[in-house]
Amino acid sequence: MxxxxxxxxxxxxxxxxxYPEATAAxxxxxxxxxxxxxxEVMDSACDGLRAVWGTGNRRTLPxxxxxxxxxxxxxxNTVEEGDVVVVAVNGLFGERMCDVAAxxxxxxVRVDFPYGQPIDPQRVAEAHPAPKIIAAVHAETSTGVRSDIAALGELKGDALLLVDAVTSIGGIELRADDWGVDIGYAGTQKCLGVAPGLAPFTISDAxxxxxxxxxxxWYLDLGMLGGYAGEAQGRARTYHHTxxxxxxxxxxxxxxRISDEGLDNVWARHQAAGDALQEGLEEMGLELFAAEGHRLPELTTVKVPEGVDSAAVRGYLLEHFSLEIGAGVKEHASTVWRIGLMGPNANPGSVALVLGALQEALRKVPQPV
Amino acid sequence: MxxxxxxxxxxxxxxxxxYPEATAAxxxxxxxxxxxxxxEVMDSACDGLRAVWGTGNRRTLPxxxxxxxxxxxxxxNTVEEGDVVVVAVNGLFGERMCDVAAxxxxxxVRVDFPYGQPIDPQRVAEAHPAPKIIAAVHAETSTGVRSDIAALGELKGDALLLVDAVTSIGGIELRADDWGVDIGYAGTQKCLGVAPGLAPFTISDAxxxxxxxxxxxWYLDLGMLGGYAGEAQGRARTYHHTxxxxxxxxxxxxxxRISDEGLDNVWARHQAAGDALQEGLEEMGLELFAAEGHRLPELTTVKVPEGVDSAAVRGYLLEHFSLEIGAGVKEHASTVWRIGLMGPNANPGSVALVLGALQEALRKVPQPV
Structure with missing residues (x-):
């Protein structure tokens, strides 16, 4: 069956x-x-990616x-044995960077910040006198925090700036070239509003x-992949993989779809939905987890009220409203919820739905004695 | 636009x-x-993969x-620095294995066979006294040749047998467990009749x-991926990647869809279509490239007749019939065509279409003087 x-x-x-257009395609x-x-489709997608990355890099591809x-x-593609890589860690994806780089x-060289706080660009830049790479996460999916990549770009010196934009791309301001991002990667399944399965990637000529x-x-060898994606458009493509x-x-x-709506409008729509959600949660008496002034609109983290069974509430939302929200990560697994309003979900109806559903769940779910 | x-x-x-069912989903x-x-969907897909692999391996996943x-x-996941890997090379994908393993x-330790010929399991097995891995391609996509994996399995000794089943899975007989395959990988976009994007994979407990x-x-670390795909079903899943x-x-x-039709029936359908195509091509006076007795039904290689412009014929087919066939690879690029009848295309109508279209193209395409 x-x-x-x-x-x-x-x-x-x-x-x-x-986005419905993405599903239909x-x-x-x-x-x-x-x-x-x-x-033609590939060229068009690469052009579209340049727009959401804010880059003119010809090597921009999924x-x-x-x-x-x-x-x-x-x-x-950038680390040789023994190269120094400074990683700013303020969440799960910074931690993963350390594992992958190692x-x-x-x-x-790992520079830690508390979960829920942004990175401090100054401390990151001073962590080593001459790293090959400085790596940071723009929008930490695990905590709902935005860090200041532009400030890090100003301080990077001769290092290459490597940025995770998985949860920021297509949702909030991202200007890879203006900010000095040398290498960036992202995902399709968040604010871009496309199913998971591709990694939008960009790397500067330098x-x-x-x-x-x-x-x-071999699979991720950029030297081979350049030809595959047609690097400079119009040049002969070479077969690498299917x-x-x-x-x-x-x-x-x-x-x-994003381009038709206008990227600025899409960012504004995410901001409006996130603001409304965060206000609504505070009005319900809930406390937000991410530090004020550094909260992502597209991904809100909120503390589970004292004495409330976090998993039971998520189960209630799934069962009664067919509505998925996320748990927190690591030591915050049962004390934080993560609520994303991304892509087509960044709209007032979704805000009203999740606030209403959460209110009911908090009333109805029996709490442990 | x-x-x-x-x-x-x-x-x-x-x-x-x-398959239309795959597109609809x-x-x-x-x-x-x-x-x-x-x-549930993932568990079902893993069960379905076990069936087409012919394996009971619990670690079978896309x-x-x-x-x-x-x-x-x-x-x-299997090669440590300095491990000996014997690779049977009778086409492009055997060559790629050498690069990836290195x-x-x-x-x-590379054991070469002419393009168009199957591997000789005896020579492969004797190439080294104690390799950690023996690797071979079941169905060479670059040449249209099937090799005898069962025979290699009997001769493998203590080595792990690693098999490329990209073009065989879901199209021709494949019995990973019976044949002694320890590690296998495949693709979705050939005889399985699903769009490209996943790699069906299986590995034995041993x-x-x-x-x-x-x-x-990190991305392909099977130790982490086991939990993700639920290894032994019913056990807790762990988050690895989205x-x-x-x-x-x-x-x-x-x-x-394959299971509903019956795997044996699907194999028979591919065989019938391939037989009909190959007979038809020979009746047209064309010469097949792959060695007789070792031809894949799902992928036929045929020699471009003397004096015929290979690319012009492929262009004509694409333009007039919206019909794609493949060029040959490497030194055979302009002297061989590759015609695949895979998944839903393994049917008499497709055979008739490609034979008729090719006949017209050979008549109409102007030949270089």
Missing amino acids: PVPMIQRHLFGPGPSNP LTHPLLGHLDPAFL LSATGSAGMEAAFV RCGAEV AFERRVERPRS APTAMIASLDAGLR | PVPMIQRHLFGPGPSNP LTHPLLGHLDPAFL LSATGSAGMEAAFV RCGAEV AFERRVERPRS APTAMIASLDAGLR
Whole structure:
């Protein structure tokens, strides 16, 4: 028996519900990865990605795997055995960066900040006199915190600035070139409003020149992938691997939707939804987790009230409203909820729904004595 | 302007046109990767994969990237610096194995066979007295040749047998357990009739025990991925990365379609289509490239007749019939065509179409003087 279809409100930390245009494009007639008609779609998607990254990098493309593979591609192409990598850690994805960089042979210099707080660019920049790479997370999915990448870019010196934009791209201001981002990776399943499966990636020419000549990963080798995505458009494509053509068509459709609405408008819509949600939660007497002034509009973290069974509330929301929100991570697993309003979900109706549903759940769910 | 939709007959080496059930499932309401409803889909897909692999391996799952990442996962999880890996090379994908294994630190012992010929299991087994791994390609996508994996399994000794089943899975007989396959990877976009984007993967318990404890790749680390796919079903899932939930729903639907038709029937359908195509090509006076007795039914290689412009014929087919066939690879690029009849395309109508279209193209395309 096939599993019955269930319509969910995906208000967790991602995936979000996709834009309808992105879903529809998944069923466009499939194209071969070398078909001239597909290469047009790929070029269009790469153009759309440049817009949401805020970059003119010709090497801007969707990697054929999820956002975490984007992180791996970033490090495996730039880290040689023994290279110093400074990593700013203020959440789970900063921690993951340390693991991934170490596996690539990096000497990792880790600079920790409390979960819920942004990074301090000054402390990060002073952590080592001459790192090859400084790495940081723009929008920490695990805590709902935004860090100041522009400030880090001003302080980076000769280091390459490597940035995780998984939860920021397509949702909040992101200006890779203006901010001095050399290498960036993201995901499709959050504010871009596309199903999970691709990692939007960008690397500057200068960073590409300093890459590892023959990285340990064949699949993520940017030297080979450049030809595949047509680097400078119009140049001959080379076969590297079979591109996930359906997913790329979907990404292209999602990016066109964003472009049609206007990127500034999309950012404003995410900000308005996040502001309304955060106000509403505080009006309910709940306390937000992320530090004031550094809260992401697209992903809100809120403390579970004392004595409330966090998992039971999430279960109630799923069962009664088919509404998913996320737990916290690590030591905050049962004391924090994560509520995402991303992509098409960044709208007033979603705010009203999640506030109403949460209110009912807090009334109805029996609490442990 | 969006790129207009174009309906192609994907008769190249892959991707193939997907089964309609697989396409439809891409637009099922998206589920979160930790949703109990999605875990049912994942479990079902893993069960379906066990059936097409012919394995009872509990570690059988779709990796979140394309088939080439499956190759990388196979080596990066099993090769320590200096391990001896014997690779049978009779085409492009055997060559790629050498590159990928070497990047993982392997001492590669390469055993070459002419393109168009199958491997000789005896020669492969005798190439080294005690390799850690023996690797071979079941169905060489670059040449249309099937090799005898069962025979290699009998001769493998203490080595782990690592097999590329990208173009065989779901199309021709594949019995991983019976044949002694320890590690296998595949793709979704050929005979499984699903869009490209996932790598069906399987590894035996014994091989898993001999894996690398902390592989250089975080993304493809099987030790972490086991928990993600629920290894022994019913056990708690652990978050590793965000699963590409739409693609996995599509894979599940494709596998159910195969199961409903009956795997033996699906194999027979591919065989019948391939036989008919190959007879038809020979009746047209064309010469097949792959060695007789070792030809894949799902992927036929045929020599371009003397004096015929290979690319012009492929262009004509694309323009007049919206029909894609593939070029040959490397030194055979302009002297061989590759015609795939995979998944839903393995049917008499497709045979008739491609034979008729090719006949017209050979008549109409002006030949160089």
